[in-house]
Amino acid sequence: TELExxxxxxxxxxxxxxTWKPGCNIFLENRNIKNKGIQLNANVSTGNIFEPRDDLGYKAELTRPYIFGEKDKNKSTLRASWFNHRRTSPAFSGYSGGNSPMAMYGQESEPPKIWVDRSGIRAHLHQTHSRNSSTSVGVSLQEVCSRDENGELCPRGSRGEGGGRGGA
Structure with a gap:
C-alpha cells in the first residue's frame, strides 16, 4: 500500500x-499449477483505492511449457497475457522543466496532459528446434484510446498558437 x-x-x-489518496498494489504468483509447470503471474494496482476507475491497471500472464506433451522435442511454450494500463503520452504531455518553452510561441501555459489507455490480450507460441534455432508466432489484440485530464475521449490533439488562436 502507499499513501499520497x-x-x-x-x-x-x-x-x-x-488531500490524501491511498493506493494499492497486489501481486499473485503461482509457479506450478496442477504440477505441470504452468505459471501464473498477476498484478493489480491503483493509485487511489477510493476511485479505482481513474487508474486501475492489471496484468496477468499464463505460461504453459511443453504444450504438446512431455515428449515434445521442440519444447513448445504457450504464453498468454491480459493487460490494462494508463500512462501519460510522452508525445502530447506538457513540459515540466523551468521556463516554459511554449512562451516563445506566445503561449505561457503548458498544454494539458493526454492519457493513453491500453487494454487487450496477447498470445504467442515459442518452439526451440536446436541451440541456435527457434520459432515464435504471436497475436496481439488491443484497444488504445487517448483521454484528456477529465477522462473524456480525445479524438485529436490541439495546441495553442501565437495570438491566442488554436490549431489542430
Missing part, C-alpha cells in the same frame, strides 16, 4: 491534510 498526501493551511491557519 498534501498538507495546506486550514481555516484556523494550522496545517491540515488537504
Amino acid at each position: 498526501w498534501n498538507i495546506a493551511p486550514a481555516e484556523n491557519g494550522k496545517p491540515a491534510f488537504a
